[in-house]
Amino acid sequence: MQKSLESVTEIINAHQDEFYDYLRLDSVSTQNLSILPTVAYVKDMIERTGGETRILDDLGGNPVVYAYFKAGPEGNAEKTVLFYNHYDVQPEDPVDEWETPPFEPTVVDGKLYCRGVTDNKANLVIRLYAIEHLLNTEEGLPCNVKFLIEGEEENGSPNLNAYIEKYADLFESDGCIWEFGGKNENEQFVIETGVKGMAYFDLFVESADVDIHSSLGAVVDNAAWRLTHALASLRDKDNKVLVDGFYDDIKPPSSSALKAVHERTVSQKKISDIYGLKHPFITDKLDWTAEEALAFYPTMTICGLLSGYTEEGTKTVLPRKASAKLDCRLVPGQDPKKIEQLIRQHLDRNGFSDVELVLLKGQKAFRSDIDDPFVQTVRKSAEEIYGGPDNVVLSPTNAGTGPMYSFGQHLGIPVASSGCGHAEGKAHAPNESVRLKDFEEGTLHMVKFLQQFKDA
Numbered sequence: 001m002q003k004s005l006e007s008v009t010e011i012i013n014a015h016q017d018e019f020y021d022y023l024r025l026d027s028v029s030t031q032n033l034s035i036l037p038t039v040a041y042v043k044d045m046i047e048r049t050g051g052e053t054r055i056l057d058d059l060g061g062n063p064v065v066y067a068y069f070k071a072g073p074e075g076n077a078e079k080t081v082l083f084y085n086h087y088d089v090q091p092e093d094p095v096d097e098w099e100t101p102p103f104e105p106t107v108v109d110g111k112l113y114c115r116g117v118t119d120n121k122a123n124l125v126i127r128l129y130a131i132e133h134l135l136n137t138e139e140g141l142p143c144n145v146k147f148l149i150e151g152e153e154e155n156g157s158p159n160l161n162a163y164i165e166k167y168a169d170l171f172e173s174d175g176c177i178w179e180f181g182g183k184n185e186n187e188q189f190v191i192e193t194g195v196k197g198m199a200y201f202d203l204f205v206e207s208a209d210v211d212i213h214s215s216l217g218a219v220v221d222n223a224a225w226r227l228t229h230a231l232a233s234l235r236d237k238d239n240k241v242l243v244d245g246f247y248d249d250i251k252p253p254s255s256s257a258l259k260a261v262h263e264r265t266v267s268q269k270k271i272s273d274i275y276g277l278k279h280p281f282i283t284d285k286l287d288w289t290a291e292e293a294l295a296f297y298p299t300m301t302i303c304g305l306l307s308g309y310t311e312e313g314t315k316t317v318l319p320r321k322a323s324a325k326l327d328c329r330l331v332p333g334q335d336p337k338k339i340e341q342l343i344r345q346h347l348d349r350n351g352f353s354d355v356e357l358v359l360l361k362g363q364k365a366f367r368s369d370i371d372d373p374f375v376q377t378v379r380k381s382a383e384e385i386y387g388g389p390d391n392v393v394l395s396p397t398n399a400g401t402g403p404m405y406s407f408g409q410h411l412g413i414p415v416a417s418s419g420c421g422h423a424e425g426k427a428h429a430p431n432e433s434v435r436l437k438d439f440e441e442g443t444l445h446m447v448k449f450l451q452q453f454k455d456a
């Protein structure tokens, strides 16, 4: 272990310039910045480490980088792990709130700051360093390693499913290490083995061709009222979704997944303090706990509302149109298109057929079998690096959304996360960082995992 640590530290130090230049590439996918230079850079880093690469770009969107490292002579050539990562990053806005230049890697108090460092460039690099370390040992690489590195994750991965479907043979493997992960607010290492899905909607109502003097409110209905009544019909005061059939297709979690979730405690107090919450958790009035809600239940959230006059002072106007953004985080078993149909039927049945509903984005949820040997190997190897079972949390489903479903559907493999993030890593926000200690430990975890996966 000590030897691994020394070797890993040497590798990290030796490649610092290379890593920093990777961070300096402002590969913002939503603004289409530096995409091709970043692809070329990633390809070079992999080939420098000893892997083969192939750039996949025949299905549109930003190129997908495929990489392959063959198991060494002492390794198990029957075993293949797939690493899923992304080379694109979020925009750096708001620039004023950065304390260091967003695309200039800067170390302050043991933390490395840069846009894209925790999400997701450091996680790619720790995997490459682990491989380099193992290639330098007498035993060589313990198993085959493949990479799928995409460039549109921060843009909702619109083309990823097509690439995985077409290139399913190329990406064939026994399990996938997901791109994110790291320590929670209690300094425990969290392994996520699933994600929620998403159905994201626009709602529109129009009640006239022009805005009208509000005196006519005596006889004329208005778009803002129509929309708020329609929205209010979707969820009751106790926070239960009232759409018929909304909860029907939920696939019940396995007993192991339930057990894993029941072992966790989500602190209402801590979360209330972090966000300055003015109300208790909505689960206080529901039939399931906060822990269960985050892992196993779908949500319905009004993300935005727009109508009428919203500036200072008064303007007595009857708005002619209103719109809202609505997201539903889905769980395994639920289909975004079916959810759209159910909400449509609900609106029609309740007298809101004039409310237009448009599904903007649909993504199914995914949950791995947490008893799968692949997942258990990620857990066991993490326990050795992070100080035992108390410091490692297995989370069956992350409350957020990602393109995991495609991996399950087309490759039929379990997925588990491992990353070097920390609770205050500020992904997507100004002053994004990783802690250098986590960076080193994350590399060691990847070394340990690959060693144990060989015989798992």
Ligand SMILES: [Zn+2]
Pocket (backbone or CB within 6 Å): 090, 119, 153, 154, 427, 428
């Ligand atoms: Zn991200």
